Amino acid sequence: MLTSPVFAQADQLTNSQLLATTPYAIAVGAVLFGAATTFLAIMQRQASQRAARSANIQVMELSAALDEKENILNGMSEITVIWRDPAATPSIVGPVRQVIETHISDQMVLDFESWLTAQSAIEVKFKLADLLAQGTEFEFGANGSADQRFRVCGKLVAGSPVLRIARRIAEEETPYVLPSASKSQLDIETCARLFDKLNHPAWVRDVRGKLVKVNQAYFELLGIPQENRTGTIPELFDSAALLRLREVGQVEGSHSVTEQHQKFGTLDVTKFKLINGTAGYAVQGLASNEEKNDPRASFLTAAINELRTPVAVFDGSAQLTHYNKSFADFWELDTNWLDTHPNEKAILDRLRTQGHLPLEPDYKKWRSTHLSSYGLKKTREDMWHLPSGQVLNVIASPAPNARGVIYVYHNVTEKLALESRYNALIHVQEETLNSLREAVAVFGTDGRLKLHNTQLSGIWKVPLNLLNKQTHISDIVEMCDRSLPKDGREIWADLKSFIIDISPERSNKTGRISRADGRLIDYAVVRLPDGQTLVTFVDVTESAAYERVLKERNEALETADKLKDAFVQNVSYEFRSPLTNIIGFADLLTAGEAGQLNEKQKSYADYIRASSATLVLLIDNILDVTTIDAGIAELNTEVLDVAELVEKAAAGVVATLQVSQDDVPVNLSISVSKNLPTFVADGARIVQVLYNLLSNAVRYSEPGSKVSLDVTERAGRILFVVEDEGEGIPEDMISSIFDRFEGRAVAGRQRGAGLGLSIVKTFAHMHGGTVSIEQREPKGTRVIVNLPAEQVSQGAAE
Template identity: 45%
Template sequence: MNAIPLAIAVGAGAFALLATAVVRRIMREGKHAQQRSSEQVASLRALVDDYEALLSSTGEVTIVWSGRATPKFFGPASSILPAGRRVEGVLDFASWLSPTDAEALAQRVADLRAGGQGFDLLFTARDGRQMRAMGWALGGRIALRLRPTLYQPGDRVPNRGDDLERVIGTLPDPVVLFGPGGKVVFANAAYQALARSTQGTPSEIADANGLELVSLDLPVGKAAYLRVRPGTATAPIPAPAPDGLAHLSAIIDALATPIAIFNAGRELVQCNRAYAQLWRLDPKWLRQGMDERAILDKLRTDGMLPAEPDYQAWRARHLQSYTLKTPRESDPWHLPDGRTVQVISAPAGPKGGVIYVFEDITDQLKLKSQHRTQLDVQRSTLNALNEGVAVFGTNGRLTLANPRLSTLWRLPTNLLDTNPHIDQIVEAVARALPEDGAILWRDLKRSIVDLNPTRTDTHGRITRADGKMLDYAITRLPDGQTMMTFVDVTESANYQNVLKERNEALVTADRLKDAFVQNVSYELRSPLTNIIGFADLLASEAAGPLTDKQKSYTDYIRASSVTLGVLIDNILDLATVDAGIAQMRPEPQDVPALIEKAKAGLAATFPDIDGEEPLNIEIDIPEELPVLYADGTRIVQILYNLLSTAARFTEPGGKVRLSVIPRGERMIFTVEDDGTQMTDEMRAALSDRSDAAATSARHRGAGLGLAIVRSFVHLHGGTISVERREPRGSRVVVSLPLAAALTTAAE
């Protein structure tokens, strides 16, 4: 019985050991499988990188769409777009094609992406180049290839015969090309070397040198080459030039890039015209076999080499190019004449020597410097702006931004430095503004990713949940990118709202004031009429005789009632002017008659009262006055208020003087008094209507009267001024145009 538990324990232990071994084996195999998968993925990625590098090195641009993902671009933008443009700008067809061609290509691309309809079209770009556009479907992907055609308008289409001559010229064996009638039209350098030693036809030259002439029929003519007859030993064909480089002479000389070839002995073997032009050397002086050191010495003498303190050491470093095994690009040479030259040295062949390729990069460096300066200025300008600026490429990535954008939207600065995709910005804004940040930027994103060539610029205002108000503008740039600007208008908008509310309150208060003034004025007229009537009844003694004191009191009541009536009329007139409904009735006026009416009103306001000396009023009017076109009622009110104001500031028995003088096309009214000088409040009433606080009962109502004068004078298009008189008194001058009332009424 005791053996059974022991057997179970042994079996369990054996099973555990076996399971552990199996698990370890599975884990080991899993690691090997994972390692193989990683190697396969790395291999595939390397293969993809090779394919992408191959596509990018061609003179064309290829765009590949995979579903709704961002398209991938392969190839240099310079093959399609002007220099400095980003490759994403090729999708902005209208920027490099005519409107008709751009619309047609956009429609074909849309059909390709929607239904997989391939196409192969030719277009003419804005710069005149012929362009070819090919679109096709790749399973679940769509591809578009754009490239210039092989031959452009205006180019001379190469002759197939020219191509054949070019090929024949590079062959080491003697070859000739025959034209019509069997005439030799071209021979390569090897054949020319034979022809110089042996004269005759190709057949005769072949026989003389123990060679065999083999004829070939070509599509563009007939050719023949010379070869050694089978089983025949003959002298080797003479080489056309040392090192076998002569067959490159024509090609090198035709290049615009300066090139010079030296053999292992530093002797000049070949150079082209561009080399002589670069260093400004006489081609007759620059002959084959010259030592490079002699050429360098002449260039130094002519001031064409970099200014080096130790020329011999510099030349020795340069001549180390003869020991190179691989091409080398040296530091740029900064020449005394301001040019900068880049030098590339490469081995000339197995026998030694060096090939120099020179490139004048002066303009290139200048453009880079200008571009760098422009970028620095642009960045400094953007950083100093109070507006937040963001520029997105056609792939939806941020290409340019300023710190203000980070401040307005609470974005991390390190995020903007990584050129994030707009989706990353949406996520960052959503974290910073959880209430509505994501919603606002999703709406903005639609304008960024929209590649429709007919889209337009947009602008508007954003009101955020945190109370911020931002004015934004989305502008499409010429290179296909999109610029967004944001301006914080929170304070100005709030201030505008406050001003609007305050203005509405002021308008309402002014309306209530006008209604109150009119209602009160009309309500005061009824009791005032009763007071004036009873005062006149008492003064007539119809109700019984009055004592002297009673008569004096009655005169005061009548004078005060008249003054109160004038004040009520002034209040109503001011309300009419403020409401903008005052009407002018211009007529030819008799100025002396108007003055008499004003004096009569003044006499009613300041009656002769027992015990007081009467007011002395002097009137100075010329015998002949020009016609004054004005509203007579308003002029009487102007004169009355000027005289009554002067009378209030003049002691009983004092003198008030009114003079009228015509001056050009204007009439001048001057009122002078010898009383106390007018207060600052009274002066303010003539320039800006305000409440003039009276300092005594005698001055009461003067401020309102002067406000009436100011309003009616301006209504006639005139001016008013106040001056101090010495030693006492004031002078008020009113200048009215003779016919301004007619013009005002006509308007």
């Protein structure tokens, strides 16, 4: 049965069907495979975009958090100096001027002599050198030059040396003791490098007492010139003094002694021991003595002399012991008298006599109150307003060990003036911002609101008391979510992503926000030079509505104007056909083609012809106005015969004068110069100009009066002058006589349509010419058309 013809035929049919359907199956499979691949690619792209947006948001949030932490670090009452690269300049973070009151610039933090006592400056330099070289950490108390106390700490953080400086509070202050040489581990080389920075004579000796290194101040004290500072170093002290100093230098720690030098007078000498020798330095003119032997007092004069702020020190009996040059210069006091150590009461009396002290009604009481400083237990500050206009902040601090008072006189005149101007500017700025219609907000790099006005609260319905300089943009997003629950969060989330954008290629942005409550807000995001971002908002809901209404009204007016132009043009053309018939039949009647007319009939026919001619002129004027308004008016220029143009215009006017037998026509006088240059213009337009001028003059002239047309040449231009003897034009109408629909009103005569002179002006301007009108004496009007002889068309004028 399998080999029968029937089964063979079926088998052949099945194979042919399979062969026929195989291409379709392959095509369908390819389409399905392509669709699946495309779907997977789209899903993968969407996942990548979501991941990119999430990463961008995380980067912006991390940047804001980093800025916030940096601001917190800057807000701490501590200075941090970081050496990320030992060969590079260290980074200084923290409020320098708040921690170090006598400080001037950030870079002077490492100039320790400018704000620390001499001993403390040396100690910090020694320990900092060990930290940088060997990583030796330290922490100790240091004395400031303005009777301040500091806590100085040196550590290694993440492998980088870090120096931290902070003010010490009263509870943690302890008497300062200079650490011993064995603890500081100072050697000759380190000490020699540090002594080069001192302004006082300093030296380093080896274990045998031999001078191995001195600084430049040492040579300058001895008066040794630069070229002789080589070879053997001369001694500053004699043998007896060296013996006493050698005995002091063998003791652990730092000690100060007073030596009387034969040449330089009193020298206060400080000695301390090194690992492999001794070191010391001398200060001239100190009042310390061996009995008190206070190392802090021994450096007082050296420290205050480096200050530009006036400083004076009085002992317990109110006698002046120390002062600096700034003190003497500021108060204009003789240094020879100050060196006699006068009493503070005597100094005050002298300053009052010289007119330097504040003008107090009860001077004795004021002086008594001031001298109570000797009983102080803590620092006191007073503000002195001097007669010179300067303001002093007088700081009175008790001297160590109840030895008197230290006065520091800070001149705060400029500071107070700057504060006053700053406060005034801030007040003006606030008033200006609050008077603006726009809402203004300035965001810092940390995303916090730095500046804003009251309009910001009104536009976004956020309570004004919740907006301050600590408000973060995320807080504003939450506020707007509560005040505008439909779309407030979404709007400010989009603004946030752009405001805190840290991309260096970011740019300004403007746009319009359509809120769910129907308000339209225009916004602008502007990048400021200091990295901050300015955002402005304007509520344009009402103005946008007005703009929409005006736009619709303008479109309606434009449409109406187009319809008007189309109507006028079509109607004007439709008028021509019946007018042509009227004029034709009137000519036939006048010529006697339909039979002879009597005088009355002929008069009626003349009336018909004249009125038809006037109507034709009016229609032509309307068509000209329409083409001019449509911007399609053009000039067909050619070389013209001026006399022929004038004759055509005059003939048209004469035709309109034939109104009746009883009327006497005006006396029309034509004069054309024979030496006219070649005139290139549009002949039809020029004839129309002359016809309008002549017909206008005839219309407003009395019967029998003269109307003249003179054509002359002047400087390559052709002048057409039309004069009449009518009533003239009132002064108040001369400026508007060439406007459309303006015309003269003369008693007993019909007012014109007001288009003739307007067309005259337009065609004159199209030829590059001008037209003017003036009154004649005793009466009459003169119109002058000034046209170039060969100038090409200039286009339609307004």
